[in-house]
Amino acid sequence: MTATSLRPLTPPSEPGLDQIRRSYWITTFGCQMNKADSERMAGILESMGYDEATGEFDADLVLYNTCTIRDNAEQKVYSYLGRQAQRKRDNPNLTLVVAGCVAQQEGESLLRRVPELDLVMGPQHANRLETLLQQVDSGQQVVATEEHHILEDITTARRDSAICGWVNVIYGCNERCTYCVVPSVRGQEQSRLPEAICLEMEGLAAQGFKEITLLGQNIDAYGRDLPGITQEGRRQNTLTDLLHHVHDVEGIERLRFATSHPRYFTERLIDACADLPKVCEHFHIPFQSGDNELLKSMARGYTVERYRRIIDRIRHRMPDASISADVIVGFPGETDAQYRRTLDLIDEIAFDQVNTAAYSPRPNTPAATWDNQLPEAVKVERLKEINALVERNARERNARYLGRTEEVLAEGINSKDAQQLMGRTRTNRLTFFSATSADGHHYQPGDLVNVRIDAVRSFSLSGTPLPSNPVR
Ligand code: SAH
Ligand code: SF4
Numbered sequence: 001m002t003a004t005s006l007r008p009l010t011p012p013s014e015p016g017l018d019q020i021r022r023s024y025w026i027t028t029f030g031c032q033m034n035k036a037d038s039e040r041m042a043g044i045l046e047s048m049g050y051d052e053a054t055g056e057f058d059a060d061l062v063l064y065n066t067c068t069i070r071d072n073a074e075q076k077v078y079s080y081l082g083r084q085a086q087r088k089r090d091n092p093n094l095t096l097v098v099a100g101c102v103a104q105q106e107g108e109s110l111l112r113r114v115p116e117l118d119l120v121m122g123p124q125h126a127n128r129l130e131t132l133l134q135q136v137d138s139g140q141q142v143v144a145t146e147e148h149h150i151l152e153d154i155t156t157a158r159r160d161s162a163i164c165g166w167v168n169v170i171y172g173c174n175e176r177c178t179y180c181v182v183p184s185v186r187g188q189e190q191s192r193l194p195e196a197i198c199l200e201m202e203g204l205a206a207q208g209f210k211e212i213t214l215l216g217q218n219i220d221a222y223g224r225d226l227p228g229i230t231q232e233g234r235r236q237n238t239l240t241d242l243l244h245h246v247h248d249v250e251g252i253e254r255l256r257f258a259t260s261h262p263r264y265f266t267e268r269l270i271d272a273c274a275d276l277p278k279v280c281e282h283f284h285i286p287f288q289s290g291d292n293e294l295l296k297s298m299a300r301g302y303t304v305e306r307y308r309r310i311i312d313r314i315r316h317r318m319p320d321a322s323i324s325a326d327v328i329v330g331f332p333g334e335t336d337a338q339y340r341r342t343l344d345l346i347d348e349i350a351f352d353q354v355n356t357a358a359y360s361p362r363p364n365t366p367a368a369t370w371d372n373q374l375p376e377a378v379k380v381e382r383l384k385e386i387n388a389l390v391e392r393n394a395r396e397r398n399a400r401y402l403g404r405t406e407e408v409l410a411e412g413i414n415s416k417d418a419q420q421l422m423g424r425t426r427t428n429r430l431t432f433f434s435a436t437s438a439d440g441h442h443y444q445p446g447d448l449v450n451v452r453i454d455a456v457r458s459f460s461l462s463g464t465p466l467p468s469n470p471v472r
């Protein structure tokens with residue numbers, strides 16, 4: 001860890017100040033990995049005696065947990081930081097922290113850009129927040145971005161939901177997709193031990209959590225850095241083994257996992273998902289492009305044919321499974337014909353949801369240096385067209401729910417209507433329903449409820465709880 005001072009040292013806090021409770025504010029950008037890290041950092045801050053502030057501009061400590069997957073994500077952070085830097089000039093006791101992927105990418109140069117910063121910390125240092133803040137308190141500007149073995153977390157995360165929780169199972173990514181900044185900001189793969197994962201899940205079950213999503217940037221890589229080969233010569237500690245292992249955690253009713261990589265998505269895994277009742281029938285498997293040449297230049301390591309076979313196999317075992325994915329348009333060299341193959345694949349598979357993105361050149365990635373970049377206008381045009389297709393597909397896929405009864409896990413009150421609960425189907429459809437059934441039963445967050453679906457929209461459903469619920 002480096003302690004850098006590019007500005008005069010601020011004196012340690014005045015005596016007496018420690019007694020006043022300080023408040024914190026965290027804004028999280030980016031993916032579920034960052035959300036999970038933010039929950040852990042919030043837990044650390046609360047264990048240090050911080051209270052959550054009422055807003056970003058009232059807080060004594062502001063932490064931005066940042067994302068750099070595309071340029072617009074990175075730029076957003078600088079505009080947020082500008083406002084806080086201004087505030088800090090009037091209020092030197094404000095502590096300003098940049099965590100996450102921009103912090104890792106930019107490191108010390110962030111201090112040059114925003115000298116008001118107190119702490120710049122990469123994602124591998126999330127669990128070390130307390131130690132790092134102690135160094136800040138002694139008057140240093142701190143940059144923590146070196147490769148770090150991620151310690152098991154001893155603090156309790158402050159989780160946003162009391163029903164659905166995230167559990168990291170593997171950090172980092174060893175793939176080298178030519179467009180992607182993640183390996184350089186998240187570092188080498190580090191799998192957590194199955195026992196540690198189980199222990200965390202048992203703790204969550206004891207607190208009343210009902211659904212767990214196992215998290216990794218490339219979750220199918222889980223365990224390849226852990227020891228263990230079976231007598232039959234098969235690798236142990238795969239994601240499939242882990243699913244079997246954590247399935248026994250009592251009180252947890254539903255399991256999900258993300259993000260899957262088509263290169264490693266095995267038949268064994270599909271069978272486990274079909275056979276294990278707690279594993280929900282929703283799969284997020286990014287395909288990125290519908291053209292084999294492009295997949296090759298992206299270094300994805302699979303073909304469109306393989307992707308189709310995975311989806312066929314999933315639908316063969318779980319006919320109603322919902323499938324979502326990520327796709328990039330406007331990758332360097334993408335011809336119109338190649339782009340059309342992506343559209344065709346989307347139409348053919350009939351995805352439930354697809355996250356779309358226009359290619360954005362990223363620092364330290366091979367594709368950013370190629371000279372066959374497409375004009376911005378072409379990327380924007382393709383993005384618009386593909387978004388319309390995705391939305392049409394989503395609407396058509398959602399139509400199948402009309403009149404059906406779905407098991408919904410109630411997660412909370414609908415923020416727009418206090419008489420309603422919101423939750424998700426097993427296939428991850430956001431669903432709103434009345435908190436009271438016709439026979440007068442009141443449902444609570446945490447209940448599994450059979451809901452008859454009365455209305456379908458592109459991205460959500462509404463329905464009526466059946467009498468004589470909950471399911472369990
Ligand atoms: N690990 C996952 C995805 C991680 S990043 C996977 O392998 O698929 C989330 C998504 O952001 C990616 O799936 C991709 O669609 C998109 N993305 C990543 N880098 C990008 C870039 N340089 N430009 C545009 N989109 C990008
Ligand atoms: Fe990025 Fe590829 Fe790793 Fe996904 S698998 S995080 S796209 S390098």
Ligand code: F3S
Pocket residue numbers: 029030031032033034066067068069100101181182185186
């Ligand atoms: Fe963004 Fe980092 Fe996640 S770059 S998508 S927050 S791993």
